[in-house]
Amino acid sequence: MSRKLFGLVRSGWKTLSRPSRYYSLGFLSIGGFVCGILFWGGFNTALELTNTEPFCISCHEMRSNVYQELQGTIHFTNRSGVRATCPDCHVPHDWTDKIARKMQASKEVWGWLFGTINTREKFLDHRLEMAMREWRRLKANDSLECRNCHAFEYMDFTRQSPRAERAHIRGLQQAGLTCIDCHKGIAHDLPPMEGIEGWDLSPRGQATSMR
Amino acid sequence: MSKPIRLAVVAALAVALIPSIGPAQLGHDTLRNAPVTEEPPAPRLPTVENRDLRRMRAYPMQPPTIPHKIDDYQLDLNANKCMSCHSRVRTADTQAPMISVTHYQDRDGNFLAELSPRRYFCTQCHVPQTEVKPLVGNEFIDVDQLIRRQRSGSR
Numbered sequence: 001m002s003r004k005l006f007g008l009v010r011s012g013w014k015t016l017s018r019p020s021r022y023y024s025l026g027f028l029s030i031g032g033f034v035c036g037i038l039f040w041g042g043f044n045t046a047l048e049l050t051n052t053e054p055f056c057i058s059c060h061e062m063r064s065n066v067y068q069e070l071q072g073t074i075h076f077t078n079r080s081g082v083r084a085t086c087p088d089c090h091v092p093h094d095w096t097d098k099i100a101r102k103m104q105a106s107k108e109v110w111g112w113l114f115g116t117i118n119t120r121e122k123f124l125d126h127r128l129e130m131a132m133r134e135w136r137r138l139k140a141n142d143s144l145e146c147r148n149c150h151a152f153e154y155m156d157f158t159r160q161s162p163r164a165e166r167a168h169i170r171g172l173q174q175a176g177l178t179c180i181d182c183h184k185g186i187a188h189d190l191p192p193m194e195g196i197e198g199w200d201l202s203p204r205g206q207a208t209s210m211r
Numbered sequence: 212m213s214k215p216i217r218l219a220v221v222a223a224l225a226v227a228l229i230p231s232i233g234p235a236q237l238g239h240d241t242l243r244n245a246p247v248t249e250e251p252p253a254p255r256l257p258t259v260e261n262r263d264l265r266r267m268r269a270y271p272m273q274p275p276t277i278p279h280k281i282d283d284y285q286l287d288l289n290a291n292k293c294m295s296c297h298s299r300v301r302t303a304d305t306q307a308p309m310i311s312v313t314h315y316q317d318r319d320g321n322f323l324a325e326l327s328p329r330r331y332f333c334t335q336c337h338v339p340q341t342e343v344k345p346l347v348g349n350e351f352i353d354v355d356q357l358i359r360r361q362r363s364g365s366r
Binding site: 072073074161162163166167170182185186189190191192193198199200 | 261262263279280282283285288289290291292294295298300301304305306325326
């Protein structure tokens with residue numbers, strides 16, 4: 001078995017390392033170049049296709065849960081008409097980070113195949129886990145996807161409401177917090193927030209002492 | 212007149228009178244400012260007050276109004292956005308006023324460690340304010356004024 005495999009690799013290497021017998025150098029180099037462009041262009045086009053909102057909401061898991069919740073928020077409808085689509089917040093914009101995220105997303109294809117969140121109930125059961133994953137990611141990259149639009153350097157605190165100004169000076173400037181530390185659940189509904197830093201306990205845990 | 216006939220007369224009168232005593236016919240100024248048959252344009256949505264300046268309470272037990280926007284603040288069984296600033300443990304970080312101690316009491320007056328479930332839904336009592344002219348007049352007199360008036364009268 002191993003000898004057979006070795007032979008296969010050997011013959012393959014021989015083919016690659018020997019000069020071409022029938023094809024001209026021009027055909028091989030220019031053809032390779034053209035094929036390379038075609039492959040790369042196709043790859044990138046496919047990649048960008050998966051990086052659009054219509055692609056995200058082509059699955060009902062996204063369309064009937066998170067997309068519905070997004071629609072009432074300021075990231076969907078607002079006075080200036082600038083809006084964020086799914087990949088603006090959920091996919092890094094830099095190429096290497098994007099590819100890394102896309103590889104992680106293959107797990108989500110698995111989840112889609114096996115219907116991990118294909119009902120509302122299953123989705124709600126998994127919501128905390130999925131939300132925490134996103135919070136962890138944004139905490140780790142210092143809320144990079146927020147900052148693609150909301151750049152701290154250009155943020156004029158004096159034009160914010162007094163409350164926002166105080167909170168941003170204290171949290172962002174002094175305490176070194178990042179956007180997601182305070183701005184959880186701005187685009188989607190929150191899961192049960194018991195035990196999450198910065199959130200008070202919900203009455204769920206107090207049901208026994210309900211009066 | 213027998214009872215059925217009397218009933219029929221009353222019913223007929225009622226039916227005949229109803230259209231004639233509509234507010235438009237009587238010249239009543241309604242809140243919609245238009246006859247029933249017309250659809251006036253909807254008024255502009257008012258701006259929510261967002262100055263963070265507390266309003267005076269109209270009477271001592273009045274739940275304070277909210278001096279800021281609460282758009283999209285989640286307030287349900289899963290999460291209470293208000294409490295991420297106004298709860299006891301968060302006030303040092305946020306410098307927001309703490310919810311009153313009565314909110315940490317159950318209905319029998321026993322003190323709880325956490326927000327009492329019966330006080331959980333903040334917007335049942337506390338509401339933001341909009342910058343609009345009141346639709347109807349108000350003759351409310353502050354209790355302070357009443358007392359002052361009484362004292363100055365008895366003197």
